[in-house]
Amino acid sequence: MTRFLKGMLFASTVLASAGAVHAADVTLTIESWRNDDLAIWQEKLIPAFEKANPGIKLKFSPTAPTEYNASLNAKLDAGSAGDIITCRPFDASLELFNKKQLVDLTSLSGMANFSPVAKAAWSTDDGKSTFCVPMASVIHGFIYNKDAFDKLGISVPKTNEEFFAALDKIKKDGNYIPLAMGTKDLWEAATMGYQNIGPNYWKGEDGRKALIEGKEKLTDPEWVKPYEELAKWKPYLGDGFEAQTYSDSQNLFTLGRAAIYPAGSWEIALFTSQAQFKMGAFPPPVLKAGDTGYISDHPDIGVGLNAKSTHQEEAKKFLTWVASPEFANIYANALPGFFSLNSTPVKMSDPLAQEFVSWRASFKPTVRSTYQILSRGKPNLENETWVESANVINGTDTPKVAGEKLQKGLDGWYKPGK
Known part of the structure; x- marks a missing residue:
């Protein structure tokens, strides 16, 4: 009987402890x-x-x-x-x-x-x-085919002048499409184009906040000039780029048919698994040597x-x-x-990821200019920026007209400071 009671007490204690846990x-x-x-x-x-x-x-x-x-x-x-x-x-x-x-x-x-x-x-x-x-966050920049650069003797471009010199050399060689980007899906032209290179013109957070405060407008030079640069990309895109989708652009690059991919860092895992060549990355080239560089380090x-x-x-x-x-x-x-x-x-253990993240040490971070406050109304500035970025590259709108359209749409609903 004593042994039975002890057993019952032990069981009760164990169950109580388990219940407490x-x-x-x-x-x-x-x-x-x-x-x-x-x-x-x-x-x-x-x-x-x-x-x-x-x-x-x-x-x-x-x-x-x-x-x-x-x-x-x-x-x-x-x-x-x-x-x-x-x-x-x-x-x-x-x-x-x-x-x-x-x-x-x-x-x-x-x-x-x-x-x-x-x-x-x-x-x-x-x-x-x-x-x-x-x-x-994700970081914007350019992913490139290292094998193609080595074959053509191209150094990583640091300035706009060097960037376009590299594109000219790739185009002259004829074995690679210089830039793997299309305009059919619209958002690529804005996200990997305008928002990628733009911060170097509008000075990152300074320009973005000035736009929100109404101190700058999308018709100002610092907001129009990125479109002028985008318009210069057209001769370096593949034939029929107007009908080229996002996935088409990815495939062109990973199959080794294009030398440079205007990118977001979210491509790293996919590209690493598919590309059969060495890859590198470089930040948006600064306008001229000695300039402060900016990167879109977007949350x-x-x-x-x-x-x-x-x-x-x-x-x-x-x-x-x-x-x-x-x-x-x-x-x-x-x-x-x-x-x-x-x-x-x-x-970072991934070398391409480490290359992207290393830019934080010497470049000033900013976020995409359309994401905070400025896309709450109609027309939606983010979506309109997609359209105008594609139009500028396609040549159906001039950079000046693109800026005027975007500012007019914003003026229709947004009153700074209110």
Whole structure:
């Protein structure tokens, strides 16, 4: 009988202990549109966090990118969204914060690890409140075929003059299309064209903010001259570039038929897996030797806290970890081309990714000029910039006309300072 009672007491103690452990465990659900990095979360990020934070479990729950905004908004309105909200840059997330669906994270431990430019995509217009922890950005520049450059004796261009000299040499040789870019899908011309080279003309953040404040206009020289440069790209594009899609451009480059690809760093993983030649990258060439260089280091993804989460403190622990150099190192190396926005530099294991991120040391960062505030009305400046960038390259609009059209559209709804 004594042995039986001891056994019962032992069992009760074990069960009680198990119950206590079980009760202490909290599961945080992460909402995200990025379903392509599920394995990275499951195999690297979640195990690293859970090991350091016993009692807190993470569940990564992605939704298809095209369905994410509508699905998330419905869940938030219904009170059924996860604890952690993956944040798109600028207006979509700002709207959630204004509806009090995201928590103000301005004073979160670790937020000091990010610069004002890094936080801009997830801050209020006045910059006083930040509501998502910046996770990663993409950087613009040019990816080139190293084998082609070596064969033709071309050095990496640092200035505009050197850039066009390289294009002339490639074109004269005739074995490669100088620039792999088309205009059919429109957005390429703006994103990898205008927003790539433009910051060197409008001086990055200075020009972008001046445009928002109404101190500069899209008809000013610093906003028209990038279109003048884009117009000069036309002779270096492939035959029939007007009908060339984004995927066509990717294929032309990875098959070795083009020498230079106006790029975003998001291409790195795909190009590395497909190209059978050595690749390198260079930043947008400066206008003349000695000029300060600018790069579009554009915020892509952040994470915030659902205001209705019942696990606020545990969620803040997770977000503090996302703000740490440890998270930055794991994430950036697991997903080359999506770079940490943390002020602590991350050494990249992928050489092409390291080349892109190294530019941060000597170039001033900025974000795409149309993304904050200026695309909230109709016509949408971002979409109109796609159209005019393609029109300028196609030769159907002059740079001057493009600037006039864009400014007229903006004037139709945007009143600076109001």
